Amino acid sequence: METFIQQVVSGLATGGIYGSVALALVMIYQATDVVNFAQGEMAMFSTYLAWTLLQAGLPYWAAFFLTVAISFAGGLLIERVIVRPVEQAPVLTIVIVCIGLLVILNSVAGWIYSYIQKPFPSPFPQTPIHAGAIVFGAHDIGVIAVTLVVLAFLYVFFRYTTLGLAMRAAAQNPISSRLVGIRVGWMLALGWALAAAIGAVAGMMVAPIVFLDPTMMSGILIYAFASATLGGFTSPGGAVLGGLLVGVTENLVGTYVPFIGTELKLTVALAMILVVLVVKPSGLFGRVVVRRV
Template sequence: MDLFLQQILTGLANGAIYACLALAVVMIYQAIDHFNFAQGEMAMFSTYICWAMIAGGLPYWVAFFATIIISFVGGLAIERIIFKPLHSAPVLSHVVVFIGLVAIFNSTAGAIWDHTIKTFPSPFPDGSFAGLIGLHEIGMFFVTLIMLLGIFGFFRFTRIGMAMQAAAANPDSAGLVGIRVGWMLALGWGLAAAIGAVAGMMIAPIVFLDPNMMLGILLYGFASAIVGGISSPGGAVAGGFLVGIIENLAGTYIPAIGSELKLTVALILIVTVLLFKPNGLFGKTIVTRV
């Protein structure tokens, strides 16, 4: 039983990582109606920027907020500079550009800050809660919760949040009610990059900082967002914790799996969930009359 509890808590701790990134995934999805495969690498790059600032002598929180602002502007710039000219290109072409961005960020980070693994400071005290779960994980949980509330409020109660959803869902109609669709996309990119940056800075103390830190985690982030329901930020967070727990329990209790097949099993479980709940566990079913 102790082992079980321990595994659940470890799962929750990992889940906090996935939930954090899943939020960024949902954010960009609400804004551009697609996944951004470069999201993980953008978050990684942001985290390096923060690391460089801290290494340069800035206090943690100054670097933290500066990174958020830089990431926001960077995300905005990527949309305006790279994607704006491609608005009429097919979606599959956009996916290729995402892949291109992944390669660029990954490789550039390696070239600037080399490939050695770096430690990244946590803003929370060392130690753990009753020896079961680290204080950093608990802190991260609350950061995720704050972001979740922020995003929820933004989409639900602000004019701009609603306009952003409208622009993503139906750009033509959005223009016809006076929404500047292009800038909504850019804003969505900016916000997603900023949230990704927070996720990166929260994750890095656990997984350490290196250019490839996000490759695996982003997959879990996507999976969490999809399992929870891509249209629901709350679902994404719940999905994150669920994926974390499933992954750990499967790895521990099914002997044939062990740690080598953990990822596979998690993915298969996720796909199974989707077969029965195709809109995710918490996603709204979208009804459209033909």
């Protein structure tokens, strides 16, 4: 029983990270109909930035928030400078631009910081938390909390602010949005900016676990795809929930199903997703898009 709970909690922690990256993917997808393949690499780059700031002697939380702010600006800049010229092009063209961005960020990070793994600090205490016979890692609990804070922030932003409302409107109906005076292009850029900021948070949360290197996010991006698919690409809350589900399932399957072990863990997670998709094609919490004929 203790193992079970422990596995669930650590699954929730990794799931929170998958969920955060999935959330970032959903943000851009909802605003632009594009899956941002460069999301993971953007998060990785942000994390290197945080590392640089920490090396320069900044206290953790100062570096944390500065990184989030710079990533926000960076996301804005990437959309305005790199993505904007192909805004009107077919979706696959934009996808290729994202792939280009992915290889650039990966390559430049390797070039500047080398491919050697670097340790990255956790803001949470090293001492484990005891609850009866069960031991939790403080970092795991911290990651879950941070994920929930980010989600709550976004919920409030989209539900209760005019800017959030305008972003939702721009994503749904760009033409009508322009007719009420919304600068749709900037809303898209804002979507990228928010996604970059969320990605930065996810990167800084995952780096203490997997160590920092240019490929650290590629595996996580795949799980984030899975989470977003599971939760439905139209639902930010669903994406986070999907992440938690994937994290927990992955842990439990790895622990309790002997022949699977660590080798086929990913395959099993993916197979599950295929099954979910076939049964419920728009994900567990996604909205079915009704198209007028």
